[in-house]
Every structure is written in C-alpha cells, then in structure tokens.
Amino acid sequence: MTLHAEDLMNMHSITRRDFVRLGAGAVAAGAAVKATLLEPSTAMAAQTVTGGGAGGAGESTTGRKIRFVSIGTGIRGCDLLRAARQVPTGVCVGTADLYEMHRRAGKEAWGVEIPTTRDYRTLLDRKDVDAVIVAVADFQHRRVVLDAVAAGKDVYCEKPMSHSVADGQAMVEAVRAGKRIFQAGSQRVSNIVYKKAAEIYASGRLGEVHLIEGHSDRNTPSGAWVYPIPPDASPETIDWEGFLRDAPSRPFDAARFFRWRCFADYGEGVAGDLFVHLLSGIQCISGINAVPSRAYSTGSLTHFNDGRDFPDLLATLYDYPGVTVNLHCNQNNAAGEPIIFYGSEATMVINGNTLTVTPQDTSPQPEGYSLNGWTAAAKQQYLDEWHAAHPAPPTTPGEVESYAAPQGYNDTADHIANFFRAVETREHVVEDEVFGNNAAIACHQANYSYFHRTVATWDAATKTIKG
Numbered sequence: 001m002t003l004h005a006e007d008l009m010n011m012h013s014i015t016r017r018d019f020v021r022l023g024a025g026a027v028a029a030g031a032a033v034k035a036t037l038l039e040p041s042t043a044m045a046a047q048t049v050t051g052g053g054a055g056g057a058g059e060s061t062t063g064r065k066i067r068f069v070s071i072g073t074g075i076r077g078c079d080l081l082r083a084a085r086q087v088p089t090g091v092c093v094g095t096a097d098l099y100e101m102h103r104r105a106g107k108e109a110w111g112v113e114i115p116t117t118r119d120y121r122t123l124l125d126r127k128d129v130d131a132v133i134v135a136v137a138d139f140q141h142r143r144v145v146l147d148a149v150a151a152g153k154d155v156y157c158e159k160p161m162s163h164s165v166a167d168g169q170a171m172v173e174a175v176r177a178g179k180r181i182f183q184a185g186s187q188r189v190s191n192i193v194y195k196k197a198a199e200i201y202a203s204g205r206l207g208e209v210h211l212i213e214g215h216s217d218r219n220t221p222s223g224a225w226v227y228p229i230p231p232d233a234s235p236e237t238i239d240w241e242g243f244l245r246d247a248p249s250r251p252f253d254a255a256r257f258f259r260w261r262c263f264a265d266y267g268e269g270v271a272g273d274l275f276v277h278l279l280s281g282i283q284c285i286s287g288i289n290a291v292p293s294r295a296y297s298t299g300s301l302t303h304f305n306d307g308r309d310f311p312d313l314l315a316t317l318y319d320y321p322g323v324t325v326n327l328h329c330n331q332n333n334a335a336g337e338p339i340i341f342y343g344s345e346a347t348m349v350i351n352g353n354t355l356t357v358t359p360q361d362t363s364p365q366p367e368g369y370s371l372n373g374w375t376a377a378a379k380q381q382y383l384d385e386w387h388a389a390h391p392a393p394p395t396t397p398g399e400v401e402s403y404a405a406p407q408g409y410n411d412t413a414d415h416i417a418n419f420f421r422a423v424e425t426r427e428h429v430v431e432d433e434v435f436g437n438n439a440a441i442a443c444h445q446a447n448y449s450y451f452h453r454t455v456a457t458w459d460a461a462t463k464t465i466k467g
C-alpha cells in the first residue's frame, strides 16, 4: 500500500514531530511512503486470545506455566511484572526487594497476592521455582545471578548485564558451567520492528554498511535520573546494609539508593543505562556479536552537575568488524533515540517502534561540478560521450518503505515470552550471556576511554580493556 506522510501519521497515531524524527528528514512530509503495519507478536496475540498473565489459559506446548520469582521490584521490576501479566506462559510466585514500598508496589504490579521477602535467597531455595527475573541495580547483578545459577534457576537479568568486565566474565562462566538459560534484558532484541530491520539488513538491500549511528537524547531531570526521594525513605524502610553488600560502606544516603545510576559504585552512567540499548539493537540488527576492538569517548558534565560521577554528554566512536559505530547520549537535548544504518544502497532508520528504509539514488550520473572549470566545447564533448556510453534512461530510487508495530505493542512482553519459551524448550535465546556481555563490555569501554582520556582497546587474550 502506498501512502503519503499524512496517512502514515494517522495510521500509526504518531505525531508530525515523531514522523519527521523518523529519518532525520529522510522522509519529507508529502513524500510517497509504502507503509506496512507489522503483524502483532505472539505475546500480543496470546494476550488477545487468553486475556493473558495470571488469569490466562497458557500457550506453552506442555500447558505448564513457567514459575518465576522477581528479585528487585523497583521501577523496572514493576514494569517487568506488568509486562509479564501479558504473557500467559509464566506465573510469578514470589518477589524480593530491600525497600518496603517497592515490595508492596511489586505485589500491585503483578495484581495477585504473592509472597514477598527482603531476602531473595529464600526464594532461590524454593524447589517450585523455575526461573528468576533479576531487576536489581547493576552492581548487584553478578551476586544475584551467580546465586540464582547456583540454585539451578534460569535467569532473565536486566541490562546492562554487568557492572564491570570481571563481573560479566564471572556471569558467563557460571551460566555455562551450570548449563542455564540466560537472557539479558535489552527488550528491543525481541521487538518485531527490530526483527524486520534485521531481516532487511541480512537481505543485503542496504548495500554495504560501514557506518551506524545512534543516539539517546533527552532533557528532563527524570531522564538524567534525578528521581524524587519517596517521603518514607529511611534506614527503617530500606535495608541499606543489604544494598551496600558489594559496594564501599557509607552512611545511609537515600539519593544514592534511588539515583544509583549517577554513581560509579553502583551504575555506569549513560553508557550502561542508554548506550546498552543502542548497542544491543545494533548487535541484533547487524548480526555483529562482538566486542569493539577500539572505543574513543569524549563528553562533559554541565547541565546536571549535581555531584554525580558521570558525564551528561557522552559521545563514543567504536570500531566493530567492518563497521564504525558512532553513539552519543546527551541529557541536555530531547532529540530522541534513533539508530541509523548508512548503506551504499539505502539508509535505514529505526526510531521507537517505527522503521524507515530510504533507497539511495545510485543511478550513474554525468560529472557536473568539476566541469565548471572546463570550456564549453570540452564540456559538451564530455557530455556527448557520457550519454553515448549510458544509453539507458535514468532510473529513479525505489519507494520509501516504512514499518511500524501495532499500537500498544510492548516489546518487554515479547522479550519475557521469548525467555519463558527458552526455559520450557531449552532452546537458545538471541540475547544470551555472550551477547549481553559483549554489549556491556562496549559500555565499559566507553567509560574507560572517557575517564582515562585515551582510546580503549579490547585485549581478547586477557579479556580486559587496555588504554
């Protein structure tokens, strides 16, 4: 179906601002666009049929639901539980958190009364639990994942997989030794729009792709993790010592507990929070599942200079096999978060749940610019000879193609559904421990380069970042 820009905006309920952002101007309003609404995912379809989640009929091949527990029911843990309600193949049978209100919020998010505890290890002891969703702060991923694997559980661990290269390596080794299913939590890897992009990339239709660009820009205090501190936050409601188990000891500090992304003891700043989504998307679409050989970062801390450890502007250039990847994250400007694949035949832009492919004009053209220095006679002779050598009428580039996910599409539900399927079938997941580890190492390289003011190279022999 060929539509014009206006039709496409109406069909997908996207705004003109979003639409113009799609291709950074690649699709001008008024241009003809071949628009395709992608088929809903399995999770979404199942939800329609069964009503989904805790009350759903279940769609597994055996009819048995995966029994999972959720460790960490803060912002993301609650979102995961709400998304899991759309997935009829799993049932949450318990949660754990260090903060009293988050324990209650977790129950609310799942919507059905379930046991909840401060000590996650009591959940791992349960024999009726198949799998664990880990949504604690990044620096605690290693401990919780290793404990879950030691208890024989399969693991869905939030992104970025690791807080350090050593943490990631320990997790890869443990998952492999324990023969567990492990999925990292960059949900875009299961997104139907990303799957379409991967299909287009693999088809070779973009031609040679040697440059991929991505950014993640937002300008609100929330986007810079200046989250409000809940009024009841205190050492009485928060297990502060439990939080600090893998971090330097310090007096109770609510800002550090709720805004942990700002501090190097617990998070990795914009690289671990936001680059990881771009990098996972790029890995999944391009099929490049590797650590970059080099990374070079620059940036600054200006707008949100509130005592945090990380820059609010970070720009990094990566060398991946055959491809340069150029990322930035700017917390001072809301330019959105597109990923752009520059091919010799077409440019592909993915932005949110929309994908645009704009063919390049690659038809042969007679030289124009440098003929300005030629005499009229020499110019005419050149043009006559050129047209004689190129008798075919000029071709025009193909139509712009656009793909979008249906309204209300939730890739986190798909990502969870993929994990449950793997737990049941023991089949491999795309975003396994190696994929997740590679994406996380690239985040650590970005920070290494920024803080050491040097190019960060990857030494594959010692599995370490070097300056």
Ligand SMILES: NC(=O)c1ccc[n+]([C@@H]2O[C@H](COP(=O)([O-])OP(=O)(O)OC[C@H]3O[C@@H](n4cnc5c(N)ncnc54)[C@H](O)[C@@H]3O)[C@@H](O)[C@H]2O)c1
Residues within 6 Å of the ligand: 071, 072, 073, 074, 075, 076, 077, 096, 097, 098, 099, 102, 118, 120, 134, 135, 136, 137, 138, 140, 158, 159, 160, 185, 186, 187, 242, 243, 257, 258, 260, 273
């Ligand atoms: N995939 C995504 O789009 C996405 C979005 C947001 C966050 N995340 C990731 O999810 C994870 C959690 O982030 P968040 O925003 O929910 O942080 P948060 O601070 O809101 O929640 C983390 C929760 O973990 C709990 N916790 C910490 N240590 C624990 C322990 N030992 N036992 C039990 N509970 C413990 C804390 O009490 C807290 O409630 C992080 O790794 C983050 O990077 C992913």
